[in-house]
Amino acid sequence: MKKRARELGLEFYGETGRYNAITDVEGVEVGYSTIIKGAPEDYKGMGSAFARTGVTAILPRGRQRSVVYAGRHDLNGNGELTGTHWMDDSGFIHGPIMITNTNSVGIVRDSTTKWMLENKFYHPLVFQGREIEGSGYFYPVVGETYDGLLNDTNGFHVKEEHVREALETAHGGAIAEGNVGGGTGMVCHEFKGGTGTASRKLDEKDGGYTVGVLVQANHGARKWFTIGGVPLGEAITGVDPVYRSIVPKPGTGSIIVVLATDAPVNPIQLSKMCKRVPIGIGRLGSGYENGSGDIFVAFSTANENSFTHTTSSAKILGDFMMDPIYKAVADAVEEAILNALCAAETMEGMDYNKIYAMPQEQVVEILKKHGKIK
Template sequence: MKKRARDLGINFFGDPGKNNAITDVEGVEVGYSTIIKGEPDNFKGRGSNFARTGVTAILPRGKQKSVVYAGRHDLNGNGELTGTHWMDDSGFIHGPIMITNTNSVGIVRDTVTKWMVENDYYQHLVFMGEEIDECGYFYPVVGETWDGLLNDINGFHVKEEHVYEALNNAKAGPVAEGNVGGGTGMVCHQFKGGTGTASRVLPKEFGGYTVGALVQANHGIRMWFEVNGIPMGQEIEGADPVCNTFAPKPGTGSIIVVLATDAPVNPTQLSKMCKRVPIGIGKLGSGYENGSGDIFVAFSTANENAYTNNVSTAEVLGDYMMDAIYRAVADSVEEAILNALCAAETMEGANHNKFYAMPHDEVVRILKKYRGE
């Protein structure tokens, strides 16, 4: 079983849910398609039978059709998240949230639309006493990070079947981390990065709500990497990346963060939750890089009937109650990134570029050194 950040003795604030994952928010499901093809010796350039990539699917209410309150925020916009104009105007997301690599946003967006049509994601509304279907257009939400150092990104290896696999395999419960789904070929703080998740359950006096985060971590500079205030990136010995081709300067990557909660919050509050994501990223020493697309989206599974063509009776939490939720966001994002780093495994990719897993023994040694143990 893969170790997670807590297993290494890293300290965190707050109480996680049962699985310490975004799926601790009831109803949320996560699915992957992981595409690993070919050996580095056989990579002959663009279009080779070589891939280190994939697709991640987050379904807010599982495979049932759903519309959820949503909000978003960009710390740095050097990236893509589709469907944002409708999200900003309406405050809703219709259907799944997908994450993949930069060059596969189009096919993922088109395929999830087909999946939604095939699965009757039309919204059945009542008009003048009769049930009707809307006309069936969708604005799917698809985010991306760039995996071109390890993956043959210009080979366009993500296909329709991979999108269907991620969607159809989505499930609740424990969530795989590291080199999976859209995070397969990603790099974080110049170690092997990828997919990570975490959650927090609020104290009863703050409603007992759950906040969960899932990250696709492909960002950060090793020199600035900190853990519990310790300059971990400077202290770790070895595990230096190998780049045999031109590479963008360190920190030129991206991070997509998806937040989920069962708290009855409105789109404005969800956007404000996203604005607290950089606190979690910053605690680990990132968030400063101009070339990184740091893009965040949040949704609430509460108020199932908020989307209506009549009068909504949505319940909304008072702003006075939001402080603990904002703290839970930052804490779960920090831990999700570290879980991605802990779970990721060393990967050799295109042109024999190689990124090493963050060495667990070094992390433990350094923690003990600074704690005087």
């Protein structure tokens, strides 16, 4: 089994939760549907029996019907995240957060809507003190990154059954990383990318809160790839991408980052947490590219009854208590991206394009030479 970033000997600031995952925030569950079918020779054009894609589902409070405080931020907007207008206006997310590939946002949104209705996973309107079944409104949140270098994106291989699989298999505890779920066909710093996660547990003096991160990493140029200030991109050899068709501009792609916390914070503070995500991305040498959709969303599982038709009595941290949380965001984002790179496996995809996994042994050797690993 491949090692996670810490297991390579890399040192990070801060303590993690039990699983070093977004699921360290109590109640958060994650599920995947991973779609891998066919060999490269089976790709005969759009709609062939060939796919390298999937769906990721994040349930803020698991199977419990819930509405959570939420905020967001875009570093660069060349991507999609649905439900943002209502999120900005109301400060809430109703239901799961989903991630998939660019051309599957529609089917994932519609299928999630159907699942939420069937499972009464929404809050109906209240009339004269009584909930009206089948009423109410919600705007599912679906993010995407483009997997067209490896996947037959235009073949629309994600179906309703895959969305349901991701939702129904969601669980807490340790979760898979790398070539799974929506991250299946992704590329990061011109290595195989995908899904990664990490967490930070704050000291008791700072509240003892947990911050969890999940990324779908499909961004970054190899040339600028850096760990601990050491330039690795041009030092790593023998694993350059193999493109048989179109050669993309380095750094073209996107990253979706989902933040979770149990800290009692409001939507403005959650948006400010999202504004610290680029610090973690930048430490590894990305965040400069116009062709990337760098889109972030955050939610808090605290204040369970904050969504109400009457008066809320939400507990909110003072802004001067936020500094350790902001630091935790940047640190966990950096580690989550590295965990995605560490877990991902070499993949050959559409048109025989081949993206190699980040070579862990080379990385360790280079970092040892620079005194970053003992």
